[in-house]
Amino acid sequence: MNPLATIGRAFLNFLAAVGRLVIFAGVSISHCVRPPFYPRILIKQIIEIGYYSLPVVGLTTLFSGMVLALQSYTGFARFSAEGAVATVVVLSITRELGPVLAGLMVAGRIGASMAAEIGTMRVTEQIDALTTLSTNPYKYLVAPRILAGIISLPFLVLIGDIIGVFGGYIVGVYKLGFNAGTYLQRTIEFLEPIDVISGLVKAAVFGFLVALMGCYHGYRSGRGAQGVGAATTNAVVSASILILVANYGITTLFFSH
Amino acid sequence: MNDGVLQPKLSIRDLNKAFGSNHVLRDLNLELAPGESVVVIGGSGTGKSVLIKCLVGLMEPDSGTIALDGEPITGLSPSEREAKMARFGLLFQNGALFDSLSVLDNVAFGMVSAQGRSAAEAKPVALEKLAMVGLDESVGAMYPAEISGGMRKRVALARTIATEPDILLFDEPTTGLDPVMGDVIDQLIVKCVKELGATALTITHDMESAKRIGDRIAMLYDGRIIWAGAAETVDASGHDHVDQFVHGRVDGPIAFATRRH
Numbered sequence A: 001m002n003p004l005a006t007i008g009r010a011f012l013n014f015l016a017a018v019g020r021l022v023i024f025a026g027v028s029i030s031h032c033v034r035p036p037f038y039p040r041i042l043i044k045q046i047i048e049i050g051y052y053s054l055p056v057v058g059l060t061t062l063f064s065g066m067v068l069a070l071q072s073y074t075g076f077a078r079f080s081a082e083g084a085v086a087t088v089v090v091l092s093i094t095r096e097l098g099p100v101l102a103g104l105m106v107a108g109r110i111g112a113s114m115a116a117e118i119g120t121m122r123v124t125e126q127i128d129a130l131t132t133l134s135t136n137p138y139k140y141l142v143a144p145r146i147l148a149g150i151i152s153l154p155f156l157v158l159i160g161d162i163i164g165v166f167g168g169y170i171v172g173v174y175k176l177g178f179n180a181g182t183y184l185q186r187t188i189e190f191l192e193p194i195d196v197i198s199g200l201v202k203a204a205v206f207g208f209l210v211a212l213m214g215c216y217h218g219y220r221s222g223r224g225a226q227g228v229g230a231a232t233t234n235a236v237v238s239a240s241i242l243i244l245v246a247n248y249g250i251t252t253l254f255f256s257h
Numbered sequence B: 001m002n003d004g005v006l007q008p009k010l011s012i013r014d015l016n017k018a019f020g021s022n023h024v025l026r027d028l029n030l031e032l033a034p035g036e037s038v039v040v041i042g043g044s045g046t047g048k049s050v051l052i053k054c055l056v057g058l059m060e061p062d063s064g065t066i067a068l069d070g071e072p073i074t075g076l077s078p079s080e081r082e083a084k085m086a087r088f089g090l091l092f093q094n095g096a097l098f099d100s101l102s103v104l105d106n107v108a109f110g111m112v113s114a115q116g117r118s119a120a121e122a123k124p125v126a127l128e129k130l131a132m133v134g135l136d137e138s139v140g141a142m143y144p145a146e147i148s149g150g151m152r153k154r155v156a157l158a159r160t161i162a163t164e165p166d167i168l169l170f171d172e173p174t175t176g177l178d179p180v181m182g183d184v185i186d187q188l189i190v191k192c193v194k195e196l197g198a199t200a201l202t203i204t205h206d207m208e209s210a211k212r213i214g215d216r217i218a219m220l221y222d223g224r225i226i227w228a229g230a231a232e233t234v235d236a237s238g239h240d241h242v243d244q245f246v247h248g249r250v251d252g253p254i255a256f257a258t259r260r261h
């Protein structure tokens, strides 16, 4: 075996995979903006992604806000900057933790179920059946899920932000002894719209990525239960990695001037 | 069918399809007259499903033409192809019912999604089609996972005929069913094809079923149609391959080929 040839082949395979994904994304997006639309499926998906993910995202951000308050308090106490706790909590939650944690949680919940559902439809020829019933599977299956991801995640993250800040407030006021009014004032004082907005933009991008990965891997699922299982794993792993990569990219765009 | 110059409803010319070195269809030719029911028989893995997938556009043939009422439907743009697709109804081998939808929504699917009818408008038609395959209204509210294999096949049949296509394709309609249910499905297929006045192409390896459904039987072997004739004549075709297949014998010209797959 020639090691160079192996590397070369792996690289070519990688490029081919990227190409397939880009084409899939392009076709999917083009169907998102062209009628006919399927509003009932869109609403169902928004409920599935936005509403049913609320408990998971709420719990995650609540405890993250709490631990953030605790950690920053013990850390900042070393140089007598305890007063910054509220600000640190709100900035960390809105800019980073809210969108990233929600994105990763939704990747696990929704990315997996989309890949499993669409993969099963592929394996049992339901996707072929759609085509023979003159229904474009991109339009019927993929587009509503991608739109629902883009629409739901910002709402989910906004609520997660509020719950996360509330978690910090609980720890700050009831455990660390901050004055409730002061804590809230400090929370709002240094918060700028861009902090929240950048987080919501991230959320929309992450929602797109999760839905895209779920649909892509499901759509290309191999034969049988094994194929569906692999599609599910790949959807979650690739969505999670892409979320972290995109997170860095978007942060750079917003905050490095 | 009494004027001899009738244009074929569906004509397949020199169809080729290969997967890598696996040359599945080789210059396959087949014609279906309007209203005719043709059954293609052949062993498993001979490319029967591939033939059907080429017909409905789920696979693109490597070469050859498929013409519907004399107009080619191969090599069209996706949207033109989609329009032609509406003329075909395909019953999938395993039903391929949408398991997220109720039985009634499954049957109504093509009418609502493709023909743009409202759900309220489609419902009575869907119930009528369900009745045609011997299922009553109570089944309509169930989900595919809740009904038996035979019932699922009937629902799939109802969904296939719901949009009243001109050409009905059946992929192994009786495979996986007990003989009694197989007989029931065969009779339903014959009845539906007749009531719709459709042209039908069935593929199967079930000889009993083939004789019940077909006006004409054609045998697919080695990628082409090696014999075709009226259904009654298949038992006495005088063709070695057909004889062996019809009588299910182990020895004969086919034996080597089947082991190769």
Ligand SMILES: Nc1ncnc2c1ncn2[C@@H]1O[C@H](COP(=O)(O)OP(=O)(O)O)[C@@H](O)[C@H]1O
Pocket (backbone or CB within 6 Å): B019, B022, B024, B042, B043, B044, B045, B046, B047, B048, B049, B050, B051, B261
């Ligand atoms: N998508 C595909 N990719 C590669 N090979 C395929 C594909 N579909 C079918 N084949 C091959 O084509 C041959 C015929 O398959 P098929 O038409 O499903 O047989 P059957 O007559 O049992 O329906 C088989 O050898 C199968 O492996």
Ligand SMILES: [Mg+2]
Pocket (backbone or CB within 6 Å): B048, B049, B093, B171, B172
């Ligand atoms: Mg088959």
